[in-house]
Amino acid sequence: MNAALETSKGAGLLPEGFENLECASEWSLRTETQRIKHRQESSYAAITEFRDAVLPELPRIFEYLNAKDLRTLSVRDENLLFLTLALAEIAPAVEFYRQAAVIEGFDALRFLPVENFCLRPKR
Amino acid sequence: MHGDLNMKDDAMNAGSSHVLTGRYPELGSEPIPIEPYISPQYFELEKKYLFKKVWIHVGRVEEIPSAGDYFVKQLDACDASVLVVRNRDGAIHAFHNVCSHRMNKMVYTERGSTKKFFCKFHGWAYDLDGRLVGVPDEKCFTGLKREEHGLSPVNLDIWQGFIFVNLDRTPRQSLSDFLRPMYGELEGYPFEKMTSCYSWSAVVNCNWKLALDAFQETYHVSYVHGRSIASALLKSDAGGLRPLDGLCGEYHRRLSIAGNPKSVYGNPNALTSASNGETPGSANRPIGEAALRFGRGGTRFDISQEDLPKAINWTRHPNWAFDINVLFPDFYLSTRPNYYQAYNFRPLTHDKFWFDARVYYPEMTTAGGRFYQEYMKVSLRDVLLEDLSTLEHNQAACATRAKTHMVLQDFEIMVRHQFAVIERMINEGQAKESRH
Numbered sequence: 001m002n003a004a005l006e007t008s009k010g011a012g013l014l015p016e017g018f019e020n021l022e023c024a025s026e027w028s029l030r031t032e033t034q035r036i037k038h039r040q041e042s043s044y045a046a047i048t049e050f051r052d053a054v055l056p057e058l059p060r061i062f063e064y065l066n067a068k069d070l071r072t073l074s075v076r077d078e079n080l081l082f083l084t085l086a087l088a089e090i091a092p093a094v095e096f097y098r099q100a101a102v103i104e105g106f107d108a109l110r111f112l113p114v115e116n117f118c119l120r121p122k123r
Numbered sequence: 124m125h126g127d128l129n130m131k132d133d134a135m136n137a138g139s140s141h142v143l144t145g146r147y148p149e150l151g152s153e154p155i156p157i158e159p160y161i162s163p164q165y166f167e168l169e170k171k172y173l174f175k176k177v178w179i180h181v182g183r184v185e186e187i188p189s190a191g192d193y194f195v196k197q198l199d200a201c202d203a204s205v206l207v208v209r210n211r212d213g214a215i216h217a218f219h220n221v222c223s224h225r226m227n228k229m230v231y232t233e234r235g236s237t238k239k240f241f242c243k244f245h246g247w248a249y250d251l252d253g254r255l256v257g258v259p260d261e262k263c264f265t266g267l268k269r270e271e272h273g274l275s276p277v278n279l280d281i282w283q284g285f286i287f288v289n290l291d292r293t294p295r296q297s298l299s300d301f302l303r304p305m306y307g308e309l310e311g312y313p314f315e316k317m318t319s320c321y322s323w324s325a326v327v328n329c330n331w332k333l334a335l336d337a338f339q340e341t342y343h344v345s346y347v348h349g350r351s352i353a354s355a356l357l358k359s360d361a362g363g364l365r366p367l368d369g370l371c372g373e374y375h376r377r378l379s380i381a382g383n384p385k386s387v388y389g390n391p392n393a394l395t396s397a398s399n400g401e402t403p404g405s406a407n408r409p410i411g412e413a414a415l416r417f418g419r420g421g422t423r424f425d426i427s428q429e430d431l432p433k434a435i436n437w438t439r440h441p442n443w444a445f446d447i448n449v450l451f452p453d454f455y456l457s458t459r460p461n462y463y464q465a466y467n468f469r470p471l472t473h474d475k476f477w478f479d480a481r482v483y484y485p486e487m488t489t490a491g492g493r494f495y496q497e498y499m500k501v502s503l504r505d506v507l508l509e510d511l512s513t514l515e516h517n518q519a520a521c522a523t524r525a526k527t528h529m530v531l532q533d534f535e536i537m538v539r540h541q542f543a544v545i546e547r548m549i550n551e552g553q554a555k556e557s558r559h
Contacts, residue, residue, distance in 0.1 A: 032321075032500075032501075036504075051410070055409060055410065055413070058413050058417060059417075061490075062417040062489075062490060062491045062494070065489070065490035065491070066417070066421075066489045066490055066491050068490070070487065070488055070489060070490055070492075070493060073490075081490050081493065081494075084490065084493075084494045084497075085493070085494065085497045087410060087494075088410065088414065088494055088497035088498040088500075088501050089497070089501050091408075091410040091411060091414075091498055091501065091502070092351065092501060092502055092505040094410070095407065095408045095409075095410060095411060096350045096351040096502075096505065097350060097351075097505075102505050102508040102509060102512070103350060104512055105505070105508035105509055105511075105512050106325070106327075106507075106508045106509075106510075106511035106512045106514075108504075108508055110325050110326075111323050111324070111325040111478075111504070111507065111508060111511065112323060112324075113321065113322065113323050113504075114322045114323065114324060117320065117321075117322050118186055118234065119183070119185060119186060119318065119319070119320035119483075120319075120320060120321060120322070121319045121486070121487075121493075123493075
């Protein structure tokens, strides 16, 4: 489920002070499967736009999130974490391939994560 | 290029290009045949003389922590479905996933937790030790002795938390005897501390050996991974990506590989106490650099190379990155200072395998640590998509029979070793049969 749907309607999705990242909230996705699919479906321009929005904010994001217990993040804090995980997801696209998908790679949709594996971290 | 490292004597930089071939002359140096990769008949021999005879890795003990926790592993190369369960005493046992009554598959789900197993066909019930404990309308059977109709046991043993099964009713050697000659000194690696596991799977139209071959040499890295992680490995003076060393045993094989400490992906000290706090300063990979910076201090426990067992980095190279351990026949275990990879190349047919790829990290306690972990994991997954990219083309090309043999260089010796061990086991098995 899109994390964006988990917050009450009309409210902001991200913690106070991070309103400037609301424009990137479509990338706030809970699972790797959602994130890889969103990466694959996005244009390269959209991917670099997302990077440009979030990358400069990382020092502020982790100053805020690293002070919290990862196990008990609020929904809004989780949404912010998911934005950073989406940045990790698109890192190979912008730092290895300069395109959304792996160049001449095996189809990512044939090699999906096993999201329900019992040893997989919950977030 | 890294003359200060003074590593002129290792295989990576040795002038001779026959370092490993020279060490293992019994493996020969001739081209090896393509036929074992494309022949259904050869696959039948592998099933009979390998997969149904040796210890096969099926999972970790942490997957089934409590009484009644179980998982099922479909092992097509053994013609078996195996049920692995933890009983009330905490012991782990394996059974054929087959009801004793009319042979229905007992458990349909991949994993779960239960007090008893019930067959969905006629309701026969078994406890966690495989004993038959319930038979509906039992009086309608003639002289049924419950104690003779438990689930059929499968030999199971555990090494360093890895669960192995052996489908041979009387295995020719114990798991310990099978593994320890090559991996005894790997014991003590903190596998049990790497509790955050990410996994992916795919059915790939490729022979299992051809696939595994692509993971047991570094010759391909500059090409297949040229855009991604080639720069994370350490180039030899000769310019290529040669391993530091390789070991070929009776069954198993190992490779040791050096990393580029200035990279994020190949940095063996990332997030360990041995980290010197430097970031790689890679201007074109700012997300990777950020992952390393914000992840620092984010792991549940701290490890360093000093804590690792003897077999790790056995050449004691200062820039060692990881060791590849291939546990015969189909289990690839790559041990690193701060995480490990565990892949099974499970054969389905002669030209199809199920790739079960897992990577185990320590638990992360901070968001920054989690970001680093995600960066490493996603990079690995995309690198695997590169590795997988050649396999189906490779298989299709073999099947054309345009060529009958493949030529191998010195550092592709693991491909040769795999072929030689399998040939030996088939020959030994056939010879033994002909004597009886």
